[in-house]
Amino acid sequence: MSARRTKFYLDKRHGKMMGVCSGIADYTGVDVTLVRVGTVLLTVLGGFPWTVIAYFITGWVANNKPREFYDDPEEAKFWQGVRAKPSASVRDVRSRFRDIDRRLADVEIYVTSHNRRLADEIDSLR
Structure with a gap:
């Protein structure tokens, strides 16, 4: 153990x-x-x-x-x-995960949206 x-x-x-x-x-x-x-x-x-x-x-x-x-x-x-402060630690971890989740959602929206410039960059890479 x-x-x-x-x-x-x-x-x-x-x-x-x-x-x-x-x-x-x-x-x-x-x-x-x-x-x-x-x-x-x-x-x-x-x-x-x-x-x-x-x-x-x-x-x-x-x-x-x-x-x-x-x-x-x-x-x-x-x-x-x-x-020293377990409840504060849990609150900080939850806050960090919320921030990461928010940023990930922004990236997902950016990638899945109809962004013509992004589509052109992807096509130029092919």
Whole structure:
């Protein structure tokens, strides 16, 4: 079974300690530095035992990011958007397909219409 791109994974390749913060950053699309600073601030400002416990449990339970996900940065950016806003992704894909369908319909109308200039060009090619 292949790995799912919409699942949370530890990113040990870009991680400092266990890859939890870099995994969160990869999953959400937020800069890893902001996630690390937020984790430290949350720990210092009152969440001390629970933040540390959650960090280590996440590092122990979560799976490592599969190697095939490191290939293309553009593809990684796409999947971050899908994870962050799946409804927006579906809307964007539908919008693109509508645009492609509209352009294809225009081409079909142009080719099937009684266009004398196009017919002359086709006859000149024969």
